Amino acid sequence: MIYENVVCPFCGCLCDDIIVTVENGQITNTKNACAISKSKFVNHHQNALNPSIGGQEVSLEKAIDKAADILRNSQAPLIYGLSSTECEAQRHAIHLAEILGATIDQTASVCHGPTILGLQDAGCVKCSLGEVKNRADLVVYWGCNPAEAHMRHFRRYSVFPEGMFRKSKKEREIAVVDVRKTTSARIANTFIKIEPGTDFEVISLMRAHLKGRDVPLREEYKTLLEKMKTCEFGIIFFGLGLTMSKGKHLNVNAALRLVRDLNEYTKFSITPMRGHYNVAGAGSTMAWVTGYPFAVNFSLGYPVHNPGEFSAVDVLARKECDAALIIASDPVSNFPSETWKHLADIPTIVMDPKVNLTSKIAHVCIPVATAGIEAEGTAYRMDGVPLRLKKVLDSPWLSDADVLSQLIEKVMA
Amino acid sequence: MKIVLLSGRTTKQGVAAEIGKTSDDYLQNVALIQLNPQVMEKLGLKEGDTVEVQTKYGSCVVKCQKSDIDETMGFMPYGPWANLLIGSDTQSTGMPDSKGVEAEIQKTDKKVESVDEIMSKIVEGRK
Numbered sequence A: 001m002i003y004e005n006v007v008c009p010f011c012g013c014l015c016d017d018i019i020v021t022v023e024n025g026q027i028t029n030t031k032n033a034c035a036i037s038k039s040k041f042v043n044h045h046q047n048a049l050n051p052s053i054g055g056q057e058v059s060l061e062k063a064i065d066k067a068a069d070i071l072r073n074s075q076a077p078l079i080y081g082l083s084s085t086e087c088e089a090q091r092h093a094i095h096l097a098e099i100l101g102a103t104i105d106q107t108a109s110v111c112h113g114p115t116i117l118g119l120q121d122a123g124c125v126k127c128s129l130g131e132v133k134n135r136a137d138l139v140v141y142w143g144c145n146p147a148e149a150h151m152r153h154f155r156r157y158s159v160f161p162e163g164m165f166r167k168s169k170k171e172r173e174i175a176v177v178d179v180r181k182t183t184s185a186r187i188a189n190t191f192i193k194i195e196p197g198t199d200f201e202v203i204s205l206m207r208a209h210l211k212g213r214d215v216p217l218r219e220e221y222k223t224l225l226e227k228m229k230t231c232e233f234g235i236i237f238f239g240l241g242l243t244m245s246k247g248k249h250l251n252v253n254a255a256l257r258l259v260r261d262l263n264e265y266t267k268f269s270i271t272p273m274r275g276h277y278n279v280a281g282a283g284s285t286m287a288w289v290t291g292y293p294f295a296v297n298f299s300l301g302y303p304v305h306n307p308g309e310f311s312a313v314d315v316l317a318r319k320e321c322d323a324a325l326i327i328a329s330d331p332v333s334n335f336p337s338e339t340w341k342h343l344a345d346i347p348t349i350v351m352d353p354k355v356n357l358t359s360k361i362a363h364v365c366i367p368v369a370t371a372g373i374e375a376e377g378t379a380y381r382m383d384g385v386p387l388r389l390k391k392v393l394d395s396p397w398l399s400d401a402d403v404l405s406q407l408i409e410k411v412m413a
Numbered sequence B: 001m002k003i004v005l006l007s008g009r010t011t012k013q014g015v016a017a018e019i020g021k022t023s024d025d026y027l028q029n030v031a032l033i034q035l036n037p038q039v040m041e042k043l044g045l046k047e048g049d050t051v052e053v054q055t056k057y058g059s060c061v062v063k064c065q066k067s068d069i070d071e072t073m074g075f076m077p078y079g080p081w082a083n084l085l086i087g088s089d090t091q092s093t094g095m096p097d098s099k100g101v102e103a104e105i106q107k108t109d110k111k112v113e114s115v116d117e118i119m120s121k122i123v124e125g126r127k
Helices: A035-042 A060-073 A087-100 A113-122 A129-135 A153-158 A199-210 A219-230 A249-262 A279-290 A312-317 A337-345 A357-361 A400-412 B011-019 B024-030 B037-042 B115-123
Strands: A002-006 A018-023 A026-031 A077-081 A103-106 A138-142 A173-178 A190-193 A233-238 A267-272 A323-327 A348-352 A364-367 A377-380 A386-389 B002-008 B032-035 B050-054 B059-066 B073-077 B101-107
Touching: A018 A035, A026 A035, A035 B011, A060 A323, A060 A348, A060 A364, A060 A400, A077 A087, A077 A312, A087 A103, A087 A279, A087 A323, A087 A377, A087 A400, A103 A279, A103 A312, A113 A249, A129 A153, A129 A233, A129 A267, A138 A219, A153 A233, A173 A219, A190 A219, A199 A219, A199 A249, A233 A249, A249 A267, A279 A377, A312 A337, A323 A400, A337 A357, A337 B115, A348 A357, A348 A400, A357 B115, B011 B024, B024 B032, B032 B037, B032 B050, B037 B059
Parallel strands: A077 A103, A077 A323, A138 A173, A138 A233, A173 A190, A233 A267, A323 A348, A348 A364, B002 B073, B032 B059
Antiparallel strands: A002 A018, A018 A026, A377 A386, B002 B101, B032 B073, B050 B059, B050 B101
16 A cells, blocks of 8 residues: 655654555555655554553553543643644643643753744744745755754755745755754855854844944854845744754844844745654644643643743753653653653653653553554644644554543543 | 763664664664764774763763864764753753753773663662
8 A cells, every 4th residue: 555645754844745655554665755754654663662550561541540540649740742743632631731730841842942932032034835945045054954854854945946936956045054064064055163152142243233233243154144135035944053052042032033134135034943743733732722832830720831940851850740741752862861860750651652761761651653654633844834644554552632532531530 | 071062963863763762773873972083083082982971960971983073072962871961950941951061071991871771770769
């Protein structure tokens, strides 16, 4: 069986042209997929998680019952993850958080959370990736390395595709600003090596120079700024080089304001390079359900948003939760080690298709169908465009959404 | 020797994570640090030798790999080894300082700890 136009459930590019071959209940091949996407499809059954309690295998029903018991008896549960599952499951997770009076956070918190904080303050000049493909004649990658992290971004959206008004790479100028000469930098017309931790300073100087102030801005940035001012349609794609480095949301804030300033001269947009395939959806779903995109607490009976207080790393580092439900993510792999011990000490429940580092220390493990391979749903691309994920295989397990609705029923019973 | 530690995605890390985070592929492609060849020479390191990386938050042992990165920097793929080296203070943003941490590196005879070895330490003596 061959499935066409399958949406890839790996990164925020959400490539929707994957061809998947299924033989005897297994994915045997893919076409158009990048190396990571192919690995996800072809290896999706490897290292599969089994239902367990305290390391002992149990039935799925028992694992879900135990998870409901833990959550019901918790005074201050943390629900975390969401970005590698679909929007319906995210909606159920938020509902569960509301019922429990829990803290709920999603993986943007350790990814583009600072981007959200920046754009809450500065606003964001946005456009779709289709507009970039068809119109952009200047593409600036700042603090990101799509050649390794968003492997088909160049080919589908920004550098190589045949667009309506830009036919090839020759008709586009590509600039990369990064602290090291990455594989992405090698395809760029211009590469600027920025000193680590100076993004805010450099972008602020660029803004001042743009406004005609005499500031000590390096020549290469002045040249880049001139290209930005004089292009017909420019775009900045930025990554965790801005959000994870000193300054964090202030770096992003400065970049957003630079783009706003550039619109005095030409059409310019900016888009974060979102990592997990539905992390943009996690932010959107949380925002339309609770009013806030991440780091939300329901202990007062209504949603309160406060990064630093209700963000997962802080909650765990301060030991402020007494149980955790981890959905479609792996905080032990991705959080600073200081937070791991508390996750191991409290009853942690993991819902995931695969064994991961968090499932290794979890009290309860609940295997689920892989969204986008074994379960349908909606996911949001990095530019905010929603796409429908396909189901190409049956799973022996329930979907995230089904497990979460069972948990809601059991917790409320 | 002092360096500034950077972390990020690599294709090999992404591919290996999809095979499984307890797989040998993951260990081989994530428990590593990329260094400038001159830095490696100064420390008497050959590609594949083990390096102890220490920050004020913790330490880990990883294999080294040549890269055209600056002499003042080291790059590690995202994963548990890199996260042994960063702190949990987020300055009220939710985001730890995952890039740009100062680190000390030295050649070592210690071996790289596997995911299971790291995890068993966390679970040890849990409440």
